[in-house]
Amino acid sequence: MLLIHCPYCEDDRPELEFSHAGQAHIVRPTDMDGLSDEEFEAMFFIRDNPKGIILERWRHSMGCGRFLNAVRHTVTDKFLKTYKAGQPRPTDKDIEDLLK
């Protein structure tokens, strides 16, 4: 079983306690009315599906109940890093360092 580090519980917890909550760092536009249909579609429906690193939201739903962000490798399923919701997106260099 995978152990996922919860930044709120500050501990490794079994994956069964967590639920996936989609891609992280999706910024909602402040001016929703100004979007064209294509722009709205891209913002609302289109998500990355990379082979490799992805930034995701997870929720420690059967634990502290908090949403958190994770850097996960989609091939190895490895969680490289988790951090609190609201914290800045890791830079490309941060992610490169995590892969070393």
Place this chain on the structure above:
Amino acid sequence: MADSITAERREIVAGFKFANNAVSIEAAPAASRTNLRATTAGAKSFGKSISLELPTIMHETASKAGRHALKLGPDEWLLIDTKNINDSMVPRLANKNFSAVDISHRNCAFVISGAGAANTLNTACPRDLSLAAFPVGTCSRTLFGKAEVVLYRTAKDTFRLECWRTFATYVRDYLMDGAKDAHI
């Protein structure tokens, strides 16, 4: 004038008892329970109203005179009163800086004790329940089978398991199955 009605409290698994060589499982007596969501200041003022200082560190607990406060999340506490079981702990204050909900009748609890208590729980709970990882006085929301539960280690070999009453029969049967495995 209409006669007043007294509602009879019916616990879902009242009187349940099971024991083998390794573990004994009992339904805990009825209790009063409150779920509290609050800021640090809110938790302080709520703690004053029930004269129990609420824990501030995640997964820690505080107990006094039959009252237990369990810190489940950064801003969430579960409060259990095993003495005044029919009294709500929600204070009647005008200015509330917290959200407290009486959940006395939503939850029920099991007490699992004995040398095989952790093994019994581990048949359906993925958490590390060794004393090093889950010391006495620790609490946590977690999973038991498919049910959301709150575990509270009250002694080295004793756990209190709080679950929703709708899950109670499922949890009870699963615990008995687990107890058979822990017994081997």
